[in-house]
Amino acid sequence: MVLKIDMSGAIPIYVQIRNEIVKGIGKGDVSAGENLPTVRQLASELGINTMTVSKAYQLLKSEGFIETDRRKGAVVKGTHELKGSLEGLYREKLEGELELLSAEAKLRGLDKQEFIDLCASAFAGMEV
Amino acid sequence: MMLMFWIFALTDLFVAGIFYAVYGGKRKYAEGMLLGVHIPQSAADSEEVKVFMERYRKNTKRFYLWNGLAGIVVCFLNFWYLSVFMIVWCVWLVEFCAGAVYLLCRTHRKLYDLKVERGWVGSAGSRIMAVDTKVAAQNGKMGLSPWWHLLFLALILISFLDPGVRRYLQTSDDGWTFPLIGILVCVGFGILHFIIMRTRNRIYSEDSELNVAVNRMQKTLWSWAMVVSSLTNAAAYLVVASYIGNHNWLNNTTYAIYIVLQTLPGVWMIGSFLYMRYKKEKMLEKNEEPLYIDDDVYWKNGWYYNPSDKRFFVQDWACSWNYTTNMAKTGAKIFTGAAGVLTVGCLIWICVLMWKIDFTPIELTQRDGYVQITSGYSDLTISSDEIESVEVLDSVPEDRYNRINGSDDSRQLLGKFKGRETGKCRMYLYVGYEPILAIQTEKYGPVYVNSKSPGEVEEWCEKITQMME
Numbered sequence: 024m025v026l027k028i029d030m031s032g033a034i035p036i037y038v039q040i041r042n043e044i045v046k047g048i049g050k051g052d053v054s055a056g057e058n059l060p061t062v063r064q065l066a067s068e069l070g071i072n073t074m075t076v077s078k079a080y081q082l083l084k085s086e087g088f089i090e091t092d093r094r095k096g097a098v099v100k101g102t103h104e105l106k107g108s109l110e111g112l113y114r115e116k117l118e119g120e121l122e123l124l125s126a127e128a129k130l131r132g133l134d135k136q137e138f139i140d141l142c143a144s145a146f147a148g149m150e151v
Numbered sequence: 152m153m154l155m156f157w158i159f160a161l162t163d164l165f166v167a168g169i170f171y172a173v174y175g176g177k178r179k180y181a182e183g184m185l186l187g188v189h190i191p192q193s194a195a196d197s198e199e200v201k202v203f204m205e206r207y208r209k210n211t212k213r214f215y216l217w218n219g220l221a222g223i224v225v226c227f228l229n230f231w232y233l234s235v236f237m238i239v240w241c242v243w244l245v246e247f248c249a250g251a252v253y254l255l256c257r258t259h260r261k262l263y264d265l266k267v268e269r270g271w272v273g274s275a276g277s278r279i280m281a282v283d284t285k286v287a288a289q290n291g292k293m294g295l296s297p298w299w300h301l302l303f304l305a306l307i308l309i310s311f312l313d314p315g316v317r318r319y320l321q322t323s324d325d326g327w328t329f330p331l332i333g334i335l336v337c338v339g340f341g342i343l344h345f346i347i348m349r350t351r352n353r354i355y356s357e358d359s360e361l362n363v364a365v366n367r368m369q370k371t372l373w374s375w376a377m378v379v380s381s382l383t384n385a386a387a388y389l390v391v392a393s394y395i396g397n398h399n400w401l402n403n404t405t406y407a408i409y410i411v412l413q414t415l416p417g418v419w420m421i422g423s424f425l426y427m428r429y430k431k432e433k434m435l436e437k438n439e440e441p442l443y444i445d446d447d448v449y450w451k452n453g454w455y456y457n458p459s460d461k462r463f464f465v466q467d468w469a470c471s472w473n474y475t476t477n478m479a480k481t482g483a484k485i486f487t488g489a490a491g492v493l494t495v496g497c498l499i500w501i502c503v504l505m506w507k508i509d510f511t512p513i514e515l516t517q518r519d520g521y522v523q524i525t526s527g528y529s530d531l532t533i534s535s536d537e538i539e540s541v542e543v544l545d546s547v548p549e550d551r552y553n554r555i556n557g558s559d560d561s562r563q564l565l566g567k568f569k570g571r572e573t574g575k576c577r578m579y580l581y582v583g584y585e586p587i588l589a590i591q592t593e594k595y596g597p598v599y600v601n602s603k604s605p606g607e608v609e610e611w612c613e614k615i616t617q618m619m620e
Contacts, residue, residue: 024283024284024285024359025281025282025283025284025354025357025359025362025442026281026282026283026284027279027280027281027444028279028280028281028282029278029279030278030279030280030457030459030460031278031459032278044284047284052359053284057285058288059284059288060282060284060287060288060290061288064287064288064290064291065282065284065287067290067349067351067462068282068287068290068351068352069280069282070280070351070457070459070460070461070462071459071461072461096288
């Protein structure tokens with residue numbers, strides 16, 4: 024999986040790392056049980072502080088996407104473990120984000136069908 | 152002199168050839184780049200860029216041709232005064248290196264400006280960094296470990312257990328040179344190996360397997376190049392140590408073996424690099440999803456300037472086996488400035504030293520119970536108590552002399568020497584002039600001095616004899 028991070032973007036780097044890894048898991052670029060680079064390795068490759076990577080990994084761990092092991096480092100968790108967590112907080116978060124995206128799309132002139140097609144296309148890209 | 156001429160002429164051609172291969176020959180569109188600037192293939196094939204590159208090709212050809220010729224012409228000065236030759240040669244070297252880099256960087260900047268002007272891809276100043284998680288996760292498992300160098304260091308250090316080697320190191324003025332070179336080169340290769348292993352991996356494709364394969368191949372080859380170079384360095388020293396341990400002397404054959412073994416790393420490195428380049432090209436031919444990360448905005452002036460990158464050393468855009476500093480860091484500016492000042496300072500120092508050797512006369516003065524010998528290399532003061540005897544000779548005693556320091560050319564012999572049979576001595580001699588004054592001392596061994604003025608040596612001998620009485 025290739026992570027692309029915009030070093031001058033408005034989104035904090037640790038959030039970008041988190042998002043890229045989640046997208047990678049969703050698309051099947053990284054499979055369950057696969058090792059991610061250690062905090063030190065990833066920080067060295069990106070030329071950033073280890074604390075930034077550590078923060079991204081902690082976020083991913085708290086959201087249940089990865090687990091950390093003293094010997095193996097960061098490992099991608101199986102998707103079946105995530106499937107039960109759709110209800111509750113996550114659903115609220117998803118609805119909130121979709122509402123924002125819909126508002127922006129509508130303001131920029133996208134019609135409902137175009138928006139749904141885009142969503143469907145993005146969703147179809149997720150192979151897991 | 153003829154040998155010196157050929158050594159420098161071939162070195163100059165070699166330097167010019169390497170510079171041309173590294174900096175002068177980057178004219179092909181590869182990995183989404185032309186001259187280190189990311190542009191689309193269509194832009195690289197456009198008439199405007201073709202004309203631009205043709206102009207660059209002509210300038211490059213002219214620059215390397217004239218400088219290559221100048222590099223040979225300056226070597227003829229070696230037949231006159233060595234110091235004059237060294238000064239002109241240093242000026243040539245600095246002009247050539249600076250000119251080659253300036254020519255490349257100026258053209259690179261012009262192409263970057265053209266890219267921005269035309270609005271080609273990435274011209275908005277992309278600041279994207281990419282990393283392949285699969286490659287990064289396997290980083291520690293690629294190539295040989297740098298700890299191998301400790302084994303070779305131990306091999307060098309173990310030679311000190313030999314009493315013969317220890318005796319030579321204690322009694323010879325130049326004894327420490329070989330182990331010191333051996334240790335420094337071994338440690339140097341070890342550090343370089345460590346840095347290369349920790350260097351950021353390059354991403355060539357969306358295909359992680361291909362990225363892993365190319366980076367693994369490169370790191371494996373580099374690590375082997377470092378380990379084999381370190382091994383030949385240790386072997387070179389051990390050959391010398393074994394000979395001096397047994398004979399307390401170094402013969403020319405051992406010197407020759409040492410030089411050959413110390414040259415092998417260079418040949419091995421160049422061979423590895425060429426093979427690596429060939430292999431990489433072959434592997435990337437299969438790249439169906441190329442991925443180009445446009446970081447031109449950080450390289451637009453020819454050097455790397457990225458305040459958000461915390462790395463100090465980064466891979467150079469012009470030569471992938473070279474490393475450059477991130478000039479956004481204060482430390483990098485200081486490091487680069489200091490390296491430049493040190494290099495120029497060393498060149499000036501060598502030139503001044505050689506000028507003094509060529510143009511300072513050998514003189515002997517005697518006053519207040521001391522004999523002082525001055526020359527272009529070093530001075531020597533001997534008190535009358537230290538002088539055991541003084542005599543005038545027709546020539547220095549028959550022996551095979553090795554120079555330990557100073558100068559040894561067709562005009563003068565200056566500094567410390569060591570005769571195979573007669574042991575250490577000092578020489579302050581004009582070649583081809585007789586007689587020679589031999590001052591016998593316990594501290595320095597025999598000190599040989601002569602003069603270009605007829606009768607002066609006999610006069611010195613008489614005065615020193617009187618002083619001793």
